[in-house]
Structures are given as structure tokens and as C-alpha cells.
Amino acid sequence: MTSVMLQATGIAAGYGRKRIVEGIDLTVGRGEIVLVLGHNGAGKTTLMRALFGLLTPDAGSVAYEGREIAGRRPAENVADGIAFIPQGHGIFRGLTVRDNLELGAYAERDAAKLTQRLETVHGLFPVLRERAGQVGGTLSGGQQQMLAIGMALMHGPRLVILDEPSIGLAPNLVDKVMQSIAYINRTLGTTILMVEQNVKYSLPIASRVAVLKTGRMIYDGPPDPLHDRVELMKLF
Amino acid sequence: MDLALQLLVNGIINGSHYALLGVGFGLIFGPTKITHFAFGPIFAVAAYVCWAAATKLGMPLAAAALVGIAASAAAGVLSYLWLYRPFERQGSSHLVVLIASLGLFITLENAIGIVFGTDTKVIADLSPDIFLWGPVVVTSIQLWQVAALALIAGLLAAFLRGSRHGKAIMAMTDNGEMAQIIGIDTVRVSILAFAAGSAVAAVPAVLILFKEGATPHMGFVAVFMAFVAVVVGGIGSFRGAIIGGYAVGIVENIGMWEIPTEWQSTIAFVVLFLILLFRPAGLFGRALR
Numbered sequence: 001m002t003s004v005m006l007q008a009t010g011i012a013a014g015y016g017r018k019r020i021v022e023g024i025d026l027t028v029g030r031g032e033i034v035l036v037l038g039h040n041g042a043g044k045t046t047l048m049r050a051l052f053g054l055l056t057p058d059a060g061s062v063a064y065e066g067r068e069i070a071g072r073r074p075a076e077n078v079a080d081g082i083a084f085i086p087q088g089h090g091i092f093r094g095l096t097v098r099d100n101l102e103l104g105a106y107a108e109r110d111a112a113k114l115t116q117r118l119e120t121v122h123g124l125f126p127v128l129r130e131r132a133g134q135v136g137g138t139l140s141g142g143q144q145q146m147l148a149i150g151m152a153l154m155h156g157p158r159l160v161i162l163d164e165p166s167i168g169l170a171p172n173l174v175d176k177v178m179q180s181i182a183y184i185n186r187t188l189g190t191t192i193l194m195v196e197q198n199v200k201y202s203l204p205i206a207s208r209v210a211v212l213k214t215g216r217m218i219y220d221g222p223p224d225p226l227h228d229r230v231e232l233m234k235l236f
Numbered sequence: 237m238d239l240a241l242q243l244l245v246n247g248i249i250n251g252s253h254y255a256l257l258g259v260g261f262g263l264i265f266g267p268t269k270i271t272h273f274a275f276g277p278i279f280a281v282a283a284y285v286c287w288a289a290a291t292k293l294g295m296p297l298a299a300a301a302l303v304g305i306a307a308s309a310a311a312g313v314l315s316y317l318w319l320y321r322p323f324e325r326q327g328s329s330h331l332v333v334l335i336a337s338l339g340l341f342i343t344l345e346n347a348i349g350i351v352f353g354t355d356t357k358v359i360a361d362l363s364p365d366i367f368l369w370g371p372v373v374v375t376s377i378q379l380w381q382v383a384a385l386a387l388i389a390g391l392l393a394a395f396l397r398g399s400r401h402g403k404a405i406m407a408m409t410d411n412g413e414m415a416q417i418i419g420i421d422t423v424r425v426s427i428l429a430f431a432a433g434s435a436v437a438a439v440p441a442v443l444i445l446f447k448e449g450a451t452p453h454m455g456f457v458a459v460f461m462a463f464v465a466v467v468v469g470g471i472g473s474f475r476g477a478i479i480g481g482y483a484v485g486i487v488e489n490i491g492m493w494e495i496p497t498e499w500q501s502t503i504a505f506v507v508l509f510l511i512l513l514f515r516p517a518g519l520f521g522r523a524l525r
Contacts, residue, residue, distance in 0.1 A: 054416065073421075074419065075421050078418065078419030084417050090414055092410040092411055093411070095406065106403075106404065106419050
């Protein structure tokens with residue numbers, strides 16, 4: 001296996017007194033695309049928010065590149081090379097595409113790096129260059145998702161956590177977004193941890209799959225067995 | 237006709253005052269989403285500190301004004317750190333924070349009365365120039381009220397669009413959680429917003445001291461007119477707060493052509509009611525998501 005980038009052990013998290021996930025162990029290797037599957041309410045989003053620091057875990061540890069980061073503020077995680085793309089197009093809807101991309105690199109102060117990354121993002125998603133002056137909230141759903149991914153790439157993350165990037169998108173756009181994620185992983189070497197419900201388009205790009213059911217991990221392994229629909233259905 | 241022209245000019249002058257209050261209030265409310273009613277007495281702090289610096293310490297008026305503005309900015313930051321931040325940390329609801337803010341409003345207003353007395357404080361030897369422009373009469377302080385808005389709005393636009401911290405305020409105003417996600421230190425930006433918003437509102441407070449004098453209750457009208465300007469213009473829009481301020485100021489003054497002056501504040505709230513009824517997001521606000 002590749003070297004470990006993120007290792008979560010015994011994670012328990014929830015909101016107030018309500019525990020959503022319990023005893024989750026999850027390992028993400030450097031350069032992998034790890035897919036977290038599960039039904040609505042399985043605790044996928046809660047787990048991602050706890051890993052990124054938007055939610056403080058009630059128990060367990062999160063080691064990133066060997067350092068403990070559980071309960072650390074998101075700003076510190078961003079500075080350390082972790083990006084998070086929340087569910088439902090994580091953009092500033094009232095600001096222009098240009099402003100959104102610049103803000104994506106808020107933690108980066110090196111102007112040369114910013115120019116280079118902007119070129120990379122424009123290369124990946126040329127529509128963002130064409131619509132630089134357009135207000136983010138007026139883009140189509142697919143373009144908003146491209147902008148969200150572009151923003152995350154602007155600070156040069158080593159690990160990107162995506163929460164259901166396919167939500168609300170037409171099937172052809174879902175495929176395009178998934179191929180973009182695979183391309184970013186392949187060409188930039190960015191490690192991906194992604195929550196999804198759309199098995200059809202996300203499974204083919206995954207290196208490894210974890211399946212959550214009512215807050216507990218019930219599968220953690222290679223994607224190949226899950227290509228068999230019967231095997232997959234057994235988990236749901 | 238002469239009266240209409242004078243009322244229109246008065247409306248523009250009052251509108252500039254309300255617009256500055258709206259911009260100050262919006263600078264705080266936009267990024268932090270805190271309904272900071274204690275904005276009122278903190279506005280009054282600027283006037284009283286300026287008055288004390290000028291009359292008790294004998295400072296020149298410009299220097300006294302700067303001391304007043306700095307005191308208001310400091311009081312704004314302290315209100316965030318000592319009152320609102322602990323509630324934020326606990327994840328308290330907006331209603332709890334609103335009630336705490338009203339508590340601070342009453343406490344500060346009474347504290348000002350106890351420390352400075354309840355009589356009107358004026359700077360005695362201040363005599364503004366009077367200009368007669370045809371049928372219209374304006375004073376130098378009224379012109380300063382209009383100029384202050386133009387100057388501050390220009391500086392603020394440059395700050396918000398051109399600086400890293402300004403962009404962070406814009407980002408938090410748009411989406412607080414996304415601001416956290418891209419690595420903005422939202423606590424630091426909230427401190428900056430309280431300092432900047434309180435300092436902006438301190439300018440009209442000092443000008444009101446020069447124009448009419450200061451009373452412990454002067455913050456009451458200020459916070460409500462700021463709130464009206466922000467809601468009429470559209471929450472989250474600084475341009476909206478300015479236009480909202482002017483809309484209220486002009487309608488309020490033109491309305492006095494036919495309506496007795498004691499109904500002036502009522503006109504502002506009728507405008508607020510009508511805007512909320514027909515454009516709930518305000519003139520320039522986005523529909524609430």
C-alpha cells in the first residue's frame with residue numbers, strides 16, 4: 001500500500017447529544033481516490049466535517065501526514081494542505097468567478113504560485129476563464145461544481161475532501177465532474193477522499209471504497225467486488 | 237417649491253447620516269450575522285469621548301473626533317470579545333445573542349448617563365458656517381455629513397475590493413461557513429468587522445455632537461435607523477445600505493411637507509414595512525437561501 005496520508009481511528013461524531021457516526025476507522029493512502037458510499041443519513045457528511053475540522057469529534061483520533069489534527073480549526077487544516085468541498089456547490093454565490101478563485105487561494109500569499117494555479121484551473125475548466133466576471137450564483141449547476149473544485153485547487157492542496165460532488169447534476173455532468181476528479185488525481189497527484197451516492201459514475205474512478213451504514217463502517221476494501229451489483233446490494 | 241427643495245436637501249443630508257449608520261451596522265451584521273443592538277450606545281460612546289476630549293482635555297476638535305472614533309472602535313471590539321464571542325463558542329441561537337445585545341444596550345446607555353449625566357452635552361464655542369444657496373440653507377456640519385459618506389464609502393469600497401482583509405469580510409458576508417472552509421480566520425475577521433463598523437458609525441456620532449449635542453439616548457434612534465437602512469437596502473449589500481439610507485432620509489423629509497414633524501420616525505418605519513412587504517430581501521439584497 002502507498003504511504004498513509006490520513007488515518008482516522010475510532011471516530012465518533014454528531015450534533016449536540018445526537019451521535020451520528022461511531023467507531024469509524026478510515027485510512028487514506030497518498031495518491032488514492034477513496035470513495036465513501038452510503039445511503040442518506042448514513043453519516044457520510046458528518047464524518048467528512050469531523051475529519052476537516054468543521055465539527056469536533058466526540059472521540060477518536062485523526063492523523064494527517066503523521067500529525068494529530070482532530071479538533072483542529074479548518075483554517076489550520078487549509079494551511080496544511082487539506083481542502084474541503086461541501087455538498088451543494090461550495091462557492092460564494094454573490095461574488096464573481098474571479099473573486100471566488102482568488103478567495104480559494106486565501107491561505108496562499110505567493111503571487112507566482114497563484115498565477116500558476118490559476119492557469120492550471122483555467123486549463124482544467126476553460127469555462128471559468130470565459131466567465132471570470134460572472135457572479136458565481138448565476139452559473140449552471142455543473143459550472144458551479146467546476147468552480148468549487150477550482151477554488152479548492154487554488155491553494156494547492158495535497159488532500160481534497162469532496163462531499164457528494166454529483167448532487168443536483170445531470171448524468172452527463174456527473175460523468176464529466178468524476179472524470180475531472182480522476183484527472184486531478186492523476187496529473188496533480190492530489191489525494192481524494194470523496195463521499196458519493198452515485199455509484200455508477202464514482203465507482204470506476206475509485207482506488208478504494210468504504211461503505212457506511214447507520215453511522216458504522218461495514219465495508220472497507222477494493223472497489224472491484226462492488227462492480228457486481230449483487231455484492232453491492234448486499235451492503236445496502 | 238422652495239420648501240420642497242429645502243426638504244429634499246435636508247433629506248439628502250439626513251440620508252447621508254442614515255447611510256453611514258447603515259454601512260457601519262452592515263459591516264458588522266454582514267459577516268458576523270450578529271444583530272448588534274448595542275451598536276446604539278457604542279455610537280454614543282464616540283460622541284461622549286469626543287466631547288470629553290475637546291472640553292475636558294482641551295484637545296483640538298479634529299484630534300478629539302479621532303479619539304472618539306478610536307474609543308468607539310475599541311468598545312465595538314470589546315463587545316464582540318466579551319459578550320458575543322462566548323455565545324458563538326457555545327453555539328447559542330441568534331435569539332439568545334439578540335437578547336444579550338439588548339441587555340448590553342440598556343447597560344451601556346445607563347452607564348453613559350451615570351458617568352456623564354443625562355443633560356445634553358454640547359461643544360459651546362462651536363459655530364458652524366451657514367451657506368445660502370438660493371432658497372436653500374445648509375450649514376458646514378451638514379456638508380460634512382454628506383462629504384463624510386462620500387469619503388468613507390470610497391475608502392470602504394477600495395478596502396473591500398482591494399485588500400485581503402476586505403475580501404475576507406465580503407466572503408464571510410456571502411457565506412460564513414465557506415469562509416471557514418477556504419481558511420479564513422473568521423474570529424479575526426469578526427474582530428475587524430466590529431472595529432471597522434463601530435469606527436464608521438462613530439463619524440456620524442461625532443458630527444451629531446457638533447450639530448445637536450450628545451445625550452445618553454442618542455444611540456436608540458441611531459441603531460434603529462441603521463437597521464432600517466440595512467433592511468431597506470438589502471442585507472449583505474453595502475451599496476444597498478447607502479441607497480436604503482438615502483431612500484429613508486429623502487422620503488422622511490419630503491413626507492414632512494404634508495405630515496407634522498413628530499411623525500418623522502413613523503414615516504421611516506412605514507417605508508420599512510412596505511419594502512418588507514413587497515421586496516422581503518430589500519432593494520439590493522438577494523433572496524434568502
